[in-house]
Amino acid sequence: MRQRYQLKQRPQRSRSYESDEHERGACEWCEYALVITLATILLIGVSALTIFWTFFYREGYGWADDIPEKQFNLHPTLMVAGFITFSGFSVLLYRICRCFRRIYVKLLHAIFHALAFPCIVIGFLAVLDFHNKKGINNFYSLHSWVGFVAMGLFGLQYAVGFFSFLLLLICNKGTANFRASLVPIHAAFGILTFVLGVCACLTGLTEKALFTLGAERYSGLPDEGVIINAIGVAIIAILAVVMYIVSRDKFKADSREMRASVDL
Amino acid sequence: MRQRYQLKQRPQRSRSYESDEHERGACEWCEYALVITLATILLIGVSALTIFWTFFYREGYGWADDIPEKQFNLHPTLMVAGFITFSGFSVLLYRICRCFRRIYVKLLHAIFHALAFPCIVIGFLAVLDFHNKKGINNFYSLHSWVGFVAMGLFGLQYAVGFFSFLLLLICNKGTANFRASLVPIHAAFGILTFVLGVCACLTGLTEKALFTLGAERYSGLPDEGVIINAIGVAIIAILAVVMYIVSRDKFKADSREMRASVDL
Numbered sequence: 001m002r003q004r005y006q007l008k009q010r011p012q013r014s015r016s017y018e019s020d021e022h023e024r025g026a027c028e029w030c031e032y033a034l035v036i037t038l039a040t041i042l043l044i045g046v047s048a049l050t051i052f053w054t055f056f057y058r059e060g061y062g063w064a065d066d067i068p069e070k071q072f073n074l075h076p077t078l079m080v081a082g083f084i085t086f087s088g089f090s091v092l093l094y095r096i097c098r099c100f101r102r103i104y105v106k107l108l109h110a111i112f113h114a115l116a117f118p119c120i121v122i123g124f125l126a127v128l129d130f131h132n133k134k135g136i137n138n139f140y141s142l143h144s145w146v147g148f149v150a151m152g153l154f155g156l157q158y159a160v161g162f163f164s165f166l167l168l169l170i171c172n173k174g175t176a177n178f179r180a181s182l183v184p185i186h187a188a189f190g191i192l193t194f195v196l197g198v199c200a201c202l203t204g205l206t207e208k209a210l211f212t213l214g215a216e217r218y219s220g221l222p223d224e225g226v227i228i229n230a231i232g233v234a235i236i237a238i239l240a241v242v243m244y245i246v247s248r249d250k251f252k253a254d255s256r257e258m259r260a261s262v263d264l
Numbered sequence: 265m266r267q268r269y270q271l272k273q274r275p276q277r278s279r280s281y282e283s284d285e286h287e288r289g290a291c292e293w294c295e296y297a298l299v300i301t302l303a304t305i306l307l308i309g310v311s312a313l314t315i316f317w318t319f320f321y322r323e324g325y326g327w328a329d330d331i332p333e334k335q336f337n338l339h340p341t342l343m344v345a346g347f348i349t350f351s352g353f354s355v356l357l358y359r360i361c362r363c364f365r366r367i368y369v370k371l372l373h374a375i376f377h378a379l380a381f382p383c384i385v386i387g388f389l390a391v392l393d394f395h396n397k398k399g400i401n402n403f404y405s406l407h408s409w410v411g412f413v414a415m416g417l418f419g420l421q422y423a424v425g426f427f428s429f430l431l432l433l434i435c436n437k438g439t440a441n442f443r444a445s446l447v448p449i450h451a452a453f454g455i456l457t458f459v460l461g462v463c464a465c466l467t468g469l470t471e472k473a474l475f476t477l478g479a480e481r482y483s484g485l486p487d488e489g490v491i492i493n494a495i496g497v498a499i500i501a502i503l504a505v506v507m508y509i510v511s512r513d514k515f516k517a518d519s520r521e522m523r524a525s526v527d528l
Contacts, residue, residue, distance in 0.1 A: 140485040142470050142496040149500065188511040192504055195459055199500070202463050203470045206406050210474050221404040232406040236413065236463070240456055247452040 028250065032096065035251075039092050039241045046234040047085045050077050053231065057224045058212075063126075065133070072130040076204060078123030080231070083150065083197030086116035088238055091194060095251045106165060113158055120151060143203035150196035157189055191246060198239050205232050292514065296360070299515075303356050303505045310498040311349045314341050317495065321488045322476075327390075329397065336394040340468060342387030344495070347414065347461030350380035352502055355458060359515045370429060377422055384415060407467035414460035421453055455510060462503050469496050 054060060054073045061077070062070030090112035097105045124147075131138050139148065164182050168175040209218050209228045218225050245251050318324060318337045325341070326334030354376035361369045388411075395402050403412065428446050432439040473482050473492045482489050509515050 137483045137485070140483050140489065142466065142473065142493045145493055145497060146466065146500060184511065184513075188508060191511070192507050195503065195507070196500065199463055199466050202406065202410065203466050206467045206470045207474065209406065210471065211479060215475060219401045219404050221401070225404065229406045229409055233409060236410060236460065239459065243456050243459070244452060247448065247455070249448075 032251070035241065035245060036092075036096060039088070039238070039245070042234055042238045042241060043085045043088045043092070046231060046238060047077070047081050049227065049231050049234060050080045053224070053227045057227070068130050068133045071126055071133075074126040075123050075130070076201075076208065078119040078126065079147075079197075079204070080201060080235075082116040082119030082123060083154075083194075083201060084235055084238060086112050086119065087154075087194055087197060088242055090116070091190065091242055092245060095245050110162065110166060113161070116154075117158065120154060124151060141203075141207065143200060143207050146196060146203060147200035150193060150200045153189065153193040153196060157186065157193055161186055191243075194242065195239070198235055201235050202232055205229075296515070299505065299509060300356075300360060303352070303502070303509070306498055306502045306505060307349045307352045307356070310495060310502060311341070311345050313491065313495050313498060314344045317488070317491045321491070332394050332397045335390055335397075338390040339387050339394070340465075340472065342383040342390065343411075343461075343468070344465060344499075346380040346383030346387060347418075347458075347465060348499055348502060350376050350383065351418075351458055351461060352506055354380070355454065355506055356509060359509050374426065374430060377425070380418075381422065384418060388415060405467075405471065407464060407471050410460060410467055411464040414457060414464045417453065417457040417460060421450065421457055425450055425454075455507075458506065459503070462499055465499050466496055469493075 054077055058073050059067070059070060061073050063074075064070070090109050093112065094105060094109040097108065100108075128138060130136075139145070160182075164175075164179055164186070168179060205228050209225060213222065213225055221229075318341055322337050323331070323334060325337050327338075328334070354373050357376065358369060358373040361372065364372075392402060394400075403409065424446075428439075428443055428450070432443060469492050473489060477486065477489055485493075
């Protein structure tokens with residue numbers, strides 16, 4: 001009787017366990033797909049919105065001497081592209097690409113930061129040249145100070161990352177311990193750089209709204225004011241998604257893969 | 265001969281190992297003391313600097329109808345105190361108090377957030393009433409949108425934290441799993457709230473500098489402009505220290521203690 005009971009029970013238990021596992025796996029993949037989709041929409045959307053704002057309200061881009069404002073327009077667009085879109089994709093891909101070999105993920109991480117690099121440099125030169133043409137002082141505002149620190153950290157992080165995690169692979173085994181000890185420092189400073197980029201963009205958008213619209217028109221919240229605020233809100237949403245991805249251990253490559261990554 | 269060699273070698277190895285351990289321990293405590301000192305100076309310093317700015321350049325505080333600007337001055341001071349100083353100390357104490365029983369650390373964390381709460385509420389009411397007195401619209405700027413989200417998240421986090429990690433201790437064992445699963449979510453949203461508080465402060469300082477000094481005077485970087493920028497830089501430095509503390513596993517209570525904390 002007991003044997004029959006056991007025979008009857010076993011398949012049921014096993015089915016229920018499998019179903020639980022299956023459900024958990026499905027849930028995890030669902031969250032994974034949702035986060036990737038949301039992040040992609042936001043990261044492309046914020047740059048698209050900035051370009052739309054420039055063409056619809058600010059007369060587009062240029063580098064001629066007659067309309068320096070068109071040259072200034074390169075500054076917000078390229079800085080948002082560099083500090084938010086490309087840097088955001090770079091962090092995102094590094095954390096969620098679990099199916100590729102780690103060396104390819106590292107290369108993707110480096111390539112997206114390499115795309116951000118010229119954006120930040122040209123975006124910086126555009127505003128510097130605009131200020132000089134218009135006779136405006138440089139580096140007086142809080143926005144410029146925050147942006148300067150963010151750019152410095154970005155450059156330093158790129159140099160250290162490129163040298164340590166790609167060039168030092170030439171001497172793979174000899175540098176494994178050094179590279180492994182550098183990973184948490186590189187990650188912490190990387191997130192700090194991203195957050196500083198966000199702070200620079202938000203203070204920059206606030207400045208731009210007050211310079212262009214003026215305090216009185218801005219307080220009436222015209223269409224352009226809504227667009228500027230929407231760009232800021234999209235940047236905050238990206239920050240929230242990136243911090244969620246970074247804080248979730250589930251999105252992290254497991255320790256076995258990490259060891260292999262250090263060896264590659 | 266071999267035995268003599270071994271006898272000669274052993275004490276040397278042991279001494280070297282002990283000295284290594286000792287050195288590592290000393291280094292760790294040195295880093296720990298440095299981080300606490302730096303964080304304390306910055307957290308108290310940023311509020312002190314804001315109060316100095318208000319008294320030296322903005323005529324101090326008040327809530328009378330004749331000079332509404334004095335009422336506005338409560339806004340930056342209380343928001344910096346609430347979102348940066350008290351919230352910063354709360355995060356810091358939660359992470360670095362390793363010698364106390366976990367329940368006391370939790371209570372300290374709750375008390376510092378409880379000190380931040382009235383600061384944020386009164387700071388918000390001060391600017392709302394100032395706007396109404398002066399006939400200025402509310403909630404039009406990016407700063408106000410970011411601040412509104414930060415305040416909402418702060419309130420939600422406080423309610424969830426108080427209910428889940430203090431009130432639910434009445435039913436200690438029954439709620440242990442629920443509380444343990446809530447810890448990473450509460451921590452991630454807590455850091456996001458802190459970062460949003462930083463963003464709100466930086467955009468607010470940018471607005472204030474442009475409203476009070478005007479674009480032209482600000483671009484000449486007068487003394488008051490330097491003080492406003494210095495408050496922003498101190499906030500950024502605090503953000504860097506807090507993110508460093510949060511990212512360092514060394515400052516984290518170990519997993520055995522964490523289990524005990526869930527049970528308390």
